[in-house]
Amino acid sequence: MTKTDSYDFDIAAPDAGAMIESLRAFGYDLPTSISDLIDNSIYAGAKNVWLKFYWNGENSTFSLKDDGCGMNEDELINAMRLGSRNPLEERDPEDLGRFGLGLKTASFSQCRRLTVATKSAGQNIAIRCWDIDQVVKTGEWRLLKITGKNADSYFSDLEKMENGTVVLWENIDRIVSGTRVDNGKDHRLFLERIDSVKYHLAMVFHRFLERGRLKIWINERTLEPWDPFLKNKKATQLLNEESLDITKKIVVNPYVLPHHSKIDDETHNYAAGPKGWNAQQGFYVYRKERLIVAGSWLGLGFKKEEHYKLARIQIDIPNSMDIQWEIDVRKSIARPPAFLRDDLKRIARLTREKAAEIYRHRGKIIARASASNFVFVWEKKVRHGKIFYSLNRQHPLIKEVLDNPDEYNPTIRALIRLIEETVPSPMIAMDNSENPDKQIKPFEKLPSNELVDVMTEVYKSLLASGLTVQDAQNRLAVMEPFYHYPELVVSFFESKQEI
């Protein structure tokens, strides 16, 4: 124990081996970790980033090369240090970094050996390597000096370049552990991982890619941007752009995307995005044009619902508000500060309303076109001068159940009779007269998939009864309870066409 004037203390430095293994669990996946590396390349001024995935079973590798400004040897050593900068430090407004960790934590989350080779103008190539196994074995933060011989082929390009950086991941256990180079399935899974990286990067860096400020090459092919807002389509609506915050540093652009009927199928499928139409609705938070959150209602109290799926709202925030927005190391989370919540709620509400209008429009047309006679589940009847309620035997789902000659048929018939005879009509009548506003619509306030599940069964039974697809769809649109939800009916039909 050491004594100073004012207090006693022990030095309790982290255990290097345990610490470096724990640093692997920051929650990155492959696409988010590669995005973190590309952030660094962008800030280093790179115009090109070349990604190479090399399949070799358990010896597969990944490398990133950029033509950014590179680093000299001292800068490289500092860059490899964990916590190379204090997160509280003010950063250049263009800097995509914050914590001084990304390069290391992103890499360790995927591999056990990270080597960085770099060259800044007029300097020699500098190379350093973190090998997790070495740190664990020695218990020391030994940053290895590498001659480049072992991994020459990865670094030799730098010799011809004025400046640039190569990041090499070897022993990428999180991706290829237990795989065999000659196993077709393992290889296919590896290729699928590459696809998920493509989709993610096309989305996260789309604003850099769109304006030609950056080219990303994945195994020699350039990556096309994915624009969540379909800005180049006439039918996309941009509602009012707004600057929030007195300093006007936060700019919000709410978009309502076109209805499926206004764009071709290919564009519709493209616009669905990596997670699909429903999941991609909401706010898109950009920090210096780099996408942090792709489709979220940001905990403002809104749910993702099918009929709001055309609402996508762009927010631009500066890096000087990282703390207020609770930006995390992975750059995958952002939470709006309290003073912005009301404005964001107001904008979200307005955009959702507009989006629902566009979405419902076609639903209404279809419902009107086929509203000949509605099919109800319940019928009111009179028996010996008294009212009772019975299930409509002509309703396709009920008909199919009753026509089914299986052994449970008598039980089902008995159950239906029991339900009909015991409908609690006095209680319903009383509740209705006391609280007329509290009566819930069929399937109201339930997740839309519950309704869609029922719709699927009814649709199947309509087809089984010999109706054509068109007739079955027309009938479904006017059937209780589906006619309450014309927009869901339309999207259900559309999904049937896509299959």
Ligand SMILES: Nc1ncnc2c1ncn2[C@@H]1O[C@H](COP(=O)(O)OP(=O)(O)OP(=O)(O)O)[C@@H](O)[C@H]1O
């Ligand atoms: N490709 C690169 N080219 C030039 N310099 C780089 C490159 N990658 C990293 N650096 C340097 O290394 C430093 C550390 O990078 P690292 O990603 O670990 O932290 P950061 O970017 O500062 O913050 P964050 O943890 O938020 O990413 C960077 O600040 C930068 O100076």
Ligand SMILES: [Mg+2]
């Ligand atoms: Mg970084």
